[in-house]
Amino acid sequence: MNYFGPGHGACPGCGFPIAIRGAIEALDGKVIAVNSTGCLEIVSSMYGRNTWGVPYIHSLFENAGAVAAGIETALKALKRDKEAHVVVFAGDGATFDIGIGTLSGMMDRDHNVIYICYDNEAYQNTGNQQSMATPPGARTTTTPVGKLQPGKIGKKKDMVEIAVAHNIPYAASASIAYPKDFQRKVKRASEFEGSKYIQVHAPCVTGWGIDGKLTVEVARLAVETGLYPLVEYEHGKLVKVRKLKQRKPVEEYLKIQRRFRHLFKHEMGKDILDQLQRIADENAEKYGLDA
Amino acid sequence: MRKVVRGFYAIAEAVRLSRPNVIAAYPITPQTEIVENLAEMYANGELGDAEYVTAESEFGAASMVLGASAAGARAFTATSSQGLLLMTEVLYNAAGMRLPIVLVVANRSVSAPLSIWNDIQDSISVRDAGIIQLYVESNQEAHDMLPLAFKVAENRDVLLPFMICVDGFKLTHAYEPVDLLDQETVDKFLPPYEPAVKLDVNSPVAMGCYAPPPYYMEFRVAMECAMERASRVMLEEFERWYELTGRNWGGHVVAENCEDAEVVVVAMGSVVALVREVVNRMREGGKKVGLLKIRTYRPFPSEDVRKALENAGKVIVIERALSIGAEPPVTADVKSAIFGLDAEVYPVVMGLGGRDIPRELVEKVIDDVMEGKVKPEKRFEGLNEFEEVIP
Numbered sequence: 067m068n069y070f071g072p073g074h075g076a077c078p079g080c081g082f083p084i085a086i087r088g089a090i091e092a093l094d095g096k097v098i099a100v101n102s103t104g105c106l107e108i109v110s111s112m113y114g115r116n117t118w119g120v121p122y123i124h125s126l127f128e129n130a131g132a133v134a135a136g137i138e139t140a141l142k143a144l145k146r147d148k149e150a151h152v153v154v155f156a157g158d159g160a161t162f163d164i165g166i167g168t169l170s171g172m173m174d175r176d177h178n179v180i181y182i183c184y185d186n187e188a189y190q191n192t193g194n195q196q197s198m199a200t201p202p203g204a205r206t207t208t209t210p211v212g213k214l215q216p217g218k219i220g221k222k223k224d225m226v227e228i229a230v231a232h233n234i235p236y237a238a239s240a241s242i243a244y245p246k247d248f249q250r251k252v253k254r255a256s257e258f259e260g261s262k263y264i265q266v267h268a269p270c271v272t273g274w275g276i277d278g279k280l281t282v283e284v285a286r287l288a289v290e291t292g293l294y295p296l297v298e299y300e301h302g303k304l305v306k307v308r309k310l311k312q313r314k315p316v317e318e319y320l321k322i323q324r325r326f327r328h329l330f331k332h333e334m335g336k337d338i339l340d341q342l343q344r345i346a347d348e349n350a351e352k353y354g355l356d357a
Numbered sequence: 358m359r360k361v362v363r364g365f366y367a368i369a370e371a372v373r374l375s376r377p378n379v380i381a382a383y384p385i386t387p388q389t390e391i392v393e394n395l396a397e398m399y400a401n402g403e404l405g406d407a408e409y410v411t412a413e414s415e416f417g418a419a420s421m422v423l424g425a426s427a428a429g430a431r432a433f434t435a436t437s438s439q440g441l442l443l444m445t446e447v448l449y450n451a452a453g454m455r456l457p458i459v460l461v462v463a464n465r466s467v468s469a470p471l472s473i474w475n476d477i478q479d480s481i482s483v484r485d486a487g488i489i490q491l492y493v494e495s496n497q498e499a500h501d502m503l504p505l506a507f508k509v510a511e512n513r514d515v516l517l518p519f520m521i522c523v524d525g526f527k528l529t530h531a532y533e534p535v536d537l538l539d540q541e542t543v544d545k546f547l548p549p550y551e552p553a554v555k556l557d558v559n560s561p562v563a564m565g566c567y568a569p570p571p572y573y574m575e576f577r578v579a580m581e582c583a584m585e586r587a588s589r590v591m592l593e594e595f596e597r598w599y600e601l602t603g604r605n606w607g608g609h610v611v612a613e614n615c616e617d618a619e620v621v622v623v624a625m626g627s628v629v630a631l632v633r634e635v636v637n638r639m640r641e642g643g644k645k646v647g648l649l650k651i652r653t654y655r656p657f658p659s660e661d662v663r664k665a666l667e668n669a670g671k672v673i674v675i676e677r678a679l680s681i682g683a684e685p686p687v688t689a690d691v692k693s694a695i696f697g698l699d700a701e702v703y704p705v706v707m708g709l710g711g712r713d714i715p716r717e718l719v720e721k722v723i724d725d726v727m728e729g730k731v732k733p734e735k736r737f738e739g740l741n742e743f744e745e746v747i748p
């Protein structure tokens with residue numbers, strides 16, 4: 067049984083299909099999938115070319131949390147709640163930005179939903195505009211590189227912490243470079259009653275300007291540099307962290323992506339590079355990443 | 358059982374009797390008391406297996422009933438004004454996805470300026486969404502139309518959301534004697550919901566697909582076809598309702614004293630009761646006046662309107678909403694319905710933002726038209742003298 071694909075139209079080397087397939091497999095296909103508008107939706111749900119092997123619904127860009135909550139509520143009312151896991155697959159734009167209200171409502175009411183944010187760090191479907199998940203320094207079409215601006219100024223929002231602050235039973239970050247770890251987290255999430263939030267780092271070939279063959283490599287470097295720490299919370303307690311034997315300098319991750327390349331030439335690039343290294347160091351400190 | 362109750366209770370009670378599975382709610386004046394009453398019923402275990410959820414916003418409430426309906430539940434929500442505008446994106450989506458959700462709009466003006474008082478600008482603003490709209494005159498009508506709304510919306514020939522529009526405060530907060538339905542009667546009329554398709558792991562479907570140009574238009578035209586069928590289905594259900602309860606609400610329109618009328622007043626919602634009173638009194642005085650109550654606004658009953666206005670030389674349309682920069686909304690629809698007939702149409706805008714509509718004003722409006730004192734063009738009645746301030 068194919069739960070997702072073949073036949074989806076994602077770019078060769080795109081990161082998120084690994085996560086979608088992995089999540090549904092981890093749940094043995096017992097999934098009702100709720101999807102927000104974005105790349106995943108567009109590449110998988112064209113009329114007549116549905117590539118989903120599980121029940122699937124897409125409504126809007128910013129309401130996946132509430133739609134999932136409604137489905138879960140209906141299943142409860144109809145006494146069908148043992149049938150399937152309600153699983154959201156939403157982009158970072160849908161999650162960090164425009165849909166944070168409905169996600170917050172869902173988590174606050176603690177609907178029994180697994181919410182998976184595939185984080186490709188910008189609005190990729192509409193051509194790489196910045197989101198609150200875009201890291202500092204990244205070049206997007208709305209944070210372009212110019213004389214006065216070295217790509218995005220600002221920070222990446224910490225959505226995992228925001229999820230944890232809702233007192234939900236489970237929250238974790240993951241990466242498509244560690245698919246076994248991701249699948250374990252999805253399975254673990256399914257063991258809790260209530261809202262679960264998993265954020266999975268999933269590179270975008272075109273938006274990040276990477277070689278499609280290097281997707282997994284790039285994702286792994288994000289973890290190995292400390293920029294994308296893999297953490298796991300149960301009932302608000304940090305229970306697990308992926309330790310790094312030898313944390314790599316952030317340059318190794320940045321220099322192989324076109325969206326960061328200007329940082330090595332731009333007048334203000336040095337400051338951003340320092341900021342990014344500082345973020346990695348702070349992550350290492352906060353989560354005890356260094357083994 | 359006949360009881361003097363307030364509108365919001367009559368509505369909530371009819372929702373309960375319709376056995377919804379999911380109710381999602383968010384407060385806004387003057388709708389709030391509807392969902393408060395439902396919350397109380399829920400708290401007291403009177404809603405059966407229904408789930409009642411308080412949303413983080415009307416946008417969330419609408420999205421939850423959308424999701425619930427897609428999963429196969431009978432779902433209800435209610436709102437007003439800003440809340441309806443905030444729901445709008447979801448409501449268009451639900452209609453396009455052919456989900457038979459039912460909502461009550463406690464009609465209220467929209468901001469700015471902020472006003473909690475009644476007109477029908479809110480629901481009129483979403484008339485193009487593919488949602489059935491029915492405007493009621495009384496709380497009895499609101500009460501009766503709830504089971505009917507679910508039945509029509511869920512009919513496989515229809516599958517469109519159904520919106521019952523009830524004038525905020527004027528009806529929702531008014532005490533009126535209402536013949537409250539009993540469960541047996543409602544159960545006889547409204548069977549449990551059997552969704553045509555639903556989200557189900559045992560037979561997976563994809564809902565909310567995107568449609569490129571070779572497909573999109575057909576989906577939208579299919580909604581038109583469904584709306585057209587809704588018109589027939591509604592008439593059948595109105596008839597059934599009459600047989601079951603003995604209450605005859607008429608069809609999509611109710612024409613009173615129209616056959617020989619020189620002037621017919623077209624109205625929707627609670628103002629109908631006032632117009633009827635005025636028309637009846639003028640009739641006693643020998644004036645040839647008629648009333649055309651429009652109940653169903655979407656699908657717009659063009660043929661019924663045309664038939665009722667066939668002999669009217671002059672038509673007054675009472676407008677309680679604007680389409681700023683164009684003909685008021687109901688007038689535009691009435692005009693297109695009677696296109697080619699030899700009738701003059703007088704759009705009269707009144708009652709915006711809760712402005713009082715006194716009986717004498719309605720009388721004067723009719724007299725002015727009868728006596729040829731005014732031209733057949735948009736007029737504002739009950740307007741205070743004011744000076745536009747241009748900064």
Ligand SMILES: Cc1ncc(C[n+]2csc(CCOP(=O)(O)OP(=O)(O)O)c2C)c(N)n1
Nearest residue numbers: 103104105127157158159160188189190191
């Ligand atoms: C209300 C609304 N605003 C804007 C859009 C346009 N839009 C569609 S998808 C998208 C970005 C999606 O970004 P994300 O959630 O990160 O998913 P991705 O495409 O990156 O996978 C935008 C801006 C929309 N569909 N709806």
Ligand code: SF4
Nearest residue numbers: 076077080105270271
């Ligand atoms: S644009 Fe990026 S995120 Fe979208 S399908 Fe292509 S690689 Fe994947």
Ligand SMILES: [Mg+2]
Nearest residue numbers: 157158188190
């Ligand atoms: Mg994105």
